[in-house]
Amino acid sequence: MKSTNTSRGIHGVILTGCPETYEYSSEQEQQFSGQSGRRGGQHFQGDRRGGQQFQDDRRGGQQFQDRHQKVENLNEGDVVAIPTGSAHWLHNNGDNELVVVVFFDTQNHENQLDDNHRRFFLAGNPQAQSQQGRPRRQETQHRQSGRRQQSYQNAGNILNGFTPDFIAEAFNVDQETAQRLQGQNDQRGHIVNVGQDLQIIRPPQTRQQHQQQQGRRGPSRRSGGWSNGVEETICSMKLKENIDNPSHADFVNPEAGRIANLNSFKFPILEHLQLNVERGELRPNAIRSPHWTINAHNLLYITEGNLRVQIVNDQGNNVFDQELREGQVVVIPQNFAVIKRAGEQGSRWVSFKTNDNAMIANLAGRVSAISSMPVDVVANAYQLSREDAQRLKFSQRESVLFSPSFARGQRASA
Known part of the structure; x- marks a missing residue:
């Protein structure tokens, strides 16, 4: 996902019952009218700014302005939340490949069918692409x-x-x-080339970046529902948030990496979707503290580098111990303990969790279960002397992200 030229795109989500609030004024269409032509009994007219005007000869010359629902500019690190069953579309308007990681949750409360993922297309012939290249x-x-x-x-x-x-x-x-x-x-499949930039009404990029930096306090479930109808309604709800911005990180260790979380307090729509997103980055040989997720399952997707992952179940058995590479996925069930260590090139990942406010409990580090216990309890639980128990509690001074052991040794000797 990292490149010298940043990937970008345009994305639209159609929310049922919401108005089409993006439209051109008649003055703009008259001022910037372009070439016109005949298409099957209808008069089509475009302009340099993307406004479109349709004149239907069968309806006595009635004119229609192009209008549609909100459109978002997408940049690297953006997270888009799509409500269940909502139609949506995506366009790559940049010069580079646009890589999108998609997570579907079939266990949401709105799914009345079963656990099988189903998606349908409103246009094109998606089967054409799946049949191309078939032996x-x-x-x-x-x-x-x-x-x-x-x-x-x-x-x-x-x-x-x-x-x-x-x-x-x-x-x-x-x-x-x-x-x-x-x-x-139509033999193009579900991904098609438009041949030129789409002429779409959308906000300028600078405004989008400004909106990403503005926080918004969302509704609370404690008030009796996931939305109170004042801060955000369905139609005005924010559907996009950037998780790659370093200023949004929740945990930062310059020698180890950083972690950013999107929960329903930062991104209110996640309370409706019952999902949580984590963006993690580890520097070479750094370690993420061993931990478990208290109230959610976790799907881990590697976006960059190599990451050694060990997973232990509730019976203390090692159920997974492999090095994951870019593009690989592993599922970590609720209450299964996990530890991550980056390879020589470091690693970056994104995690999707099945709770809007997923809670983590650490096993090691300054803020962990063991360090929060009395020394005598630790000593008796692990058959250690009181001195060894104190050393166990206080030897790891970092909290969540642990720098490589040689870096910690250099700090200790200094």
């Missing part, structure tokens, strides 16, 4: 597998299941347009 042997197997497999292969976007005449009547368009909406002859 010939698999194609033969699919042809012989019967009617059910054939219907799956022919599946497309959600409109493909309706008949064209119903679609044409519902959208008030002709049959050719209705068939295009179904995407039956």
Whole structure:
């Protein structure tokens, strides 16, 4: 995710029942009108600033302004929360590859089906891309597998299941347009090239960066609900927050790294989604204190470098001990203890947790379970002398992020 040229994108989430608040004024459209042409009985007119104007010849020359719901500029480190079932889209308007890590939670309280993840497309033919590059042997197997497999292969976007005449009547368009909406002859898959920058009304980048630096206190569940209807409503709710900003870090050790957490107090919509996001960075050979998550499961995704991870279950058995590389994922169940150590190049990761205010309990360090116990309790619990128990409690002066052992040795000798 790190590069010399920062990746960027544009993202939109369509919230049901919310108004289309991004629109151009008629003065702007008249001042910046561009070329026009005929497209299937409709007059299309664009302008240099992205305003669009449609004139329907069948409706006596009525004109329509382009308007849509809010659009966000995306930068590296942005976290976007999408409510259950909301339609959304994403466009890479930069010169570099845009890498997006997506986490789906099928155990949310709004899921009335089962634990299987289902997603549907409103446009295009997502099956086309999955079939490209399929080995010939698999194609033969699919042809012989019967009617059910054939219907799956022919599946497309959600409109493909309706008949064209119903679609044409519902959208008030002709049959050719209705068939295009179904995407039956579209072989591009679910990721398409637009050929040029999308002309979209969106806030300037400087304003977005300013908004990222402004904190907002969210509603509290203690008040009787996840939203009080005053600070934020569904339509005005903030859906994006940047987690890569160093000033947002909760734990910082210059020799070890930093950790930033997004919970419902910083990002109120997470209380509705019951999710928590952590961004971690360890310098070469640094260690994250052994700990467990009290009230959530944890999905750990490596975005950069190598990270040695050991996981221990509630019975004290080592259930995982491997070095994870960029792009690899591991799941850490609730109350399973874990310890992380970065490789020679350091490591960065992002964690998704299934609680809006996930709580961590540390085993070692200045703020930990053992250091909070009386010395005599520690001595008797581990069969240590009182002197060794004191040394165990107070030898690790760092709290959450531990610098490499050779660095600690240098500080101790100094």
